[in-house]
Structure formats: structure tokens, C-alpha cells
Amino acid sequence: MLRRAAIASLLLALAACGEREPPAQPASPEIAATDMTCAAFAGLTPSTLSERFGAANVTTQTVPGAEGESYEATIIFADDPTRRFEVVWNEAHTAIASTSVNTAGTTWRGPEGMTIGSAMGEVERANVMTFKLWGFGWDYGGWVSDWNLGVFSQTPGCSVRMRFEPRREPGVDVMGDREFMSNDPNIRTTDPAVVEFGLRFDTP
Numbered sequence: 001m002l003r004r005a006a007i008a009s010l011l012l013a014l015a016a017c018g019e020r021e022p023p024a025q026p027a028s029p030e031i032a033a034t035d036m037t038c039a040a041f042a043g044l045t046p047s048t049l050s051e052r053f054g055a056a057n058v059t060t061q062t063v064p065g066a067e068g069e070s071y072e073a074t075i076i077f078a079d080d081p082t083r084r085f086e087v088v089w090n091e092a093h094t095a096i097a098s099t100s101v102n103t104a105g106t107t108w109r110g111p112e113g114m115t116i117g118s119a120m121g122e123v124e125r126a127n128v129m130t131f132k133l134w135g136f137g138w139d140y141g142g143w144v145s146d147w148n149l150g151v152f153s154q155t156p157g158c159s160v161r162m163r164f165e166p167r168r169e170p171g172v173d174v175m176g177d178r179e180f181m182s183n184d185p186n187i188r189t190t191d192p193a194v195v196e197f198g199l200r201f202d203t204p
Contacts, residue, residue: 034107036085036099038158041199044096049074049087066139082107090203098161100198110197111152111160118194120164120182127152130183136166137175142192145179161198166190 050058053076061078063086065071077083081103088098101108101116109115112126124130129150134140142164147153152160166174170190174180180187 034083034109036101036108036110036197036199038111038155038199038201041096041099042158042201044087045094046074046089049076049096053077081105085198092204095203096201097203098198098200100161100196102196110162110199114160114162114194114197116194116197120188120192123162123194124182130181132179132181133164133187135174135176135178135180136170136190138177140177141175142166142195157202159200161196161200162194163196164192165195166192 044052057077059075059078061073061075062070063073063075071088074087074089076085076087082105084101084103084106085108086100086102087096088100089095090097101110104116106116114123114126127147127150129148131144131148131150131152132146133142133144136142144152144160144162144164147159152162168189168191171186174184174186174190182188
């Protein structure tokens with residue numbers, strides 16, 4: 001009798017386990033990730049990009065560039081400002097050349113957690129070195145031109161791209177086609193913040 005009762009209890013327990021809903025599967029780590037780092041993006045190809053983010057989220061567009069030129073880019077999550085980013089390929093369209101994020105409210109974070117709105121002082125500390133950037137007010141204005149051997153240039157084959165815009169009205173002394181140091185008092189007075197960031201890869 002006791003043996004029958006034990007078997008019945010075991011069968012009831014097994015049935016109860018079978019009725020439980022299976023545990024929710026976590027989101028794909030590739031799609032959920034928001035870290036735009038050299039390690040995460042190195043080696044991407046057009047096919048692996050579509051696999052990672054879903055072919056329906058990948059489009060090709062002609063976008064305006066500097067000095068009146070345009071170029072072809074792959075846009076991921078084109079209609080979602082929080083996840084949107086851009087990829088440019090090498091000439092053979094076989095390897096990634098650069099990435100770019102330039103939308104406010106983005107969930108993407110670059111190396112060391114830098115993102116849209118990061119202050120110049122934050123970037124300087126993360127780089128562990130002062131760096132050079134172009135003066136404001138022209139097509140290449142505010143782009144970092146030299147990380148000065150800092151952290152953002154230390155990954156072989158990959159470096160960080162970053163552009164700043166002043167949050168205070170800049171004077172003529174920080175404008176134009178010339179380089180400035182990030183700790184230049186005239187530059188820092190304008191309270192620059194990151195408005196675009198991404199990665200640049202050495203491609204064949």
C-alpha cells in the first residue's frame with residue numbers, strides 16, 4: 001500500500017512539472033548588446049551583420065558626406081533612433097571599414113562607456129591622455145584627429161572615431177581647419193560634448 005502511494009505521489013509530481021511553462025529564453029546577446037567596441041565588431045561582413053541584427057533591420061542608403069560628397073552606407077535599425085547606427089565597408093564590400101552613431105538618445109556605448117553627450121573631460125580621462133581635434137565650424141570640425149597614443153588608439157587594427165560640438169557659443173579662436181589640444185582653455189570654455197562616435201578598422 002505504501003509503495004503504491006509513493007508511486008502515485010511521484011507520478012503526480014512528474015505531471016505537475018510537465019505542466020509548468022518552460023523558462024523564458026533570453027534575448028539574443030548579439031542583438032541585445034549595446035557596446036560598440038573593437039572586439040564586438042571586428043571581422044563583421046555584410047552577411048554576418050544581417051545574421052546578428054536581422055536582415056529586415058539592415059538597409060543600404062546613399063547618405064550625405066563632407067564637402068558636398070555622398071557615400072553608400074549600410075544602416076541598421078534605420079527607424080529606431082535608440083539603436084540606429086551606420087556601417088561603411090571597404091571597396092570590395094567584404095570587410096567593415098567604419099561604424100558611426102549620431103542620434104541623441106542612443107543606447108549604444110562606445111569603448112569605456114562613451115556615448116552621445118559625453119563631455120570632453122570624460123573622454124580625456126577615459127583615453128588617459130589629452131588628444132587633438134579639429135577646430136569647429138567646418139565639415140570636419142570637432143573630429144578627433146589624434147588620440148596621442150591614448151587608450152582609444154591602442155587596439156591593433158581598430159581605433160575610436162569621435163566628433164565634438166560646443167555646447168556654448170565658440171569664439172573665432174577655436175574655429176576652422178587647424179588642430180587644437182583637448183585641454184586648450186579656449187576649447188574647454190565652449191563645453192564640447194560628443195555628437196558622433198564609432199570605430200575605424202584597418203581594412204585590406
